[in-house]
Amino acid sequence: MAPERARAAFVFPGQGSQAPGMGCGLRESSAAAASVWQVADASYGASLSDLVGAGSPEDLRPTDVQQPAIVAASVAAFAAFNETLGVDGAAVTANGYPVNVAAVAGHSVGLVSAVVAAGCTLVGEAVALVRDRGRFMATAAFEKPGRMAAVLGLDEPAVESLTSAIRTETPGSYLSVANINAPGQVVVAGDLVAIDRIVNEGRGAGARRVIPLNVGGAFHSVAMLPAQAAMRERLLAVGIDPPAAPVISNIDAGHLVDPSGIRAELANHIAAPVRWLDGVRAIEALGVRHIVEFGHGSVLTGMLRRTVKGIELHNVSDMASARAAAAALTDG
Known part of the structure; x- marks a missing residue:
């Protein structure tokens, strides 16, 4: 890390941030983003990038399409940001990373993107995981409509x-x-x-x-308890390493710093309320000067504008915004 730099938090959106064509321009302008989408396509088992690039809003509505697409778009935006910093890959590195990252956080499925950015797991693993997460949630919603x-x-x-x-x-x-x-x-x-x-x-x-x-369902409620149980079983096959920066819990806004806690959170939060406002307050308490949202649109940035004062907000969704955020965070 770089202690002389102003502290920053990285945040990642969940469902509701998707749109046809998201990330297409970034794929064309960033080799790092294009690489993320190539891995996502291979892990998804079909061309997720084609579904996003040529699909309609209705094509993106199924949870087992929407969730992997959101994670791929967010991680690709983060990889493009790293590319502007001269950092390889789509994760914060434990040593020598040019931004002083105080924490990462994600809203609902965005938590998986945050875990990738924290260096806990690889994007290919994450895309396959959220594809199955989406399937588990769709099944639970069918069994208990809401x-x-x-x-x-x-x-x-x-x-x-x-x-x-x-x-x-x-x-x-x-x-x-x-x-x-x-x-x-x-x-x-x-x-x-x-x-x-x-x-x-x-x-x-x-x-x-x-x-x-x-x-497509009553997400983050007791209707999702079967999906929570299925996700807990699925996570046994996922490698999770310690994060390079604390991951903020959706459930209680605590700091997740070990693999067992992150693994439990990724299952349990499916049927628990997302306490995003508490998480934002926890980020504020860390004394950050910057919060950066990675991914299509600016859903979280809009919420943050209503919540925080005196913190610079950035959204990275294309190369221009990646360069602007990188310059702001490395200049102080």
């Missing part, structure tokens, strides 16, 4: 109270908080009837808006 909705304008305790009331009044409901993303932005997951109720009743309870999300 949806998700974003509740805007209420804090977590108010949303917890609302979900508890609806759950109590709805036989068989498993409605619960699934993501705490930013102040006044909480996502819930649950059975179809309960989600309809919160969409219709949320404004009456004080929410500014309640928006149904176009996702």
Whole structure:
């Protein structure tokens, strides 16, 4: 590491950041990014890059396509950033890395991208893992149908109270908080009837808006317990090394610094709420001056703008933004 440099955190987006064509320009302009996509194609078992490059939004909707595509695009962006730094590969190196990385974090499936960037596992292993993760989650969603909705304008305790009331009044409901993303932005997951109720009743309870999300299931809820169990078994075959920088937990915002903790997190967070806001607060407490989001779009950067003050935010999705972020982080 470089202790004289300003501290930085690297973050990686999850579902909702995908779009047809994401990463295509970067593949053409960065040899490092192109190499990541080649490995991703081989590990996925089909041309993931063609699916992303020529597919429609509907083609990217299945979780076993969407999740590997997001991880590939994010890791490719990080590899391009490393390329501008003169660093080979798609990981922070333990010694001599030119940026002072205080932590890495990822939102939901983005946690897998973060684990790759921390040097815990290789991108080929990660793409195959999240392909299976997506399949496990799709199967669980088929067996226990559900949806998700974003509740805007209420804090977590108010949303917890609302979900508890609806759950109590709805036989068989498993409605619960699934993501705490930013102040006044909480996502819930649950059975179809309960989600309809919160969409219709949320404004009456004080929410500014309640928006149904176009996702394939009630992710980060008890509906995903079978996927969690399958993922735990699948992870036994995945090599995980100690991270070069702490990985921030989605579950409790703790610092994951050993392989056993990271392995447990990668399974357990599938059925647990993503406490992203707590993770951001944990990053703030590290005294970072920069947070860099790697991947298509700027979903996390948008949340961060509503959450942090006095921290420079960067998004790397093409070579121009990779060079700009690299210059900002190595100049101080």
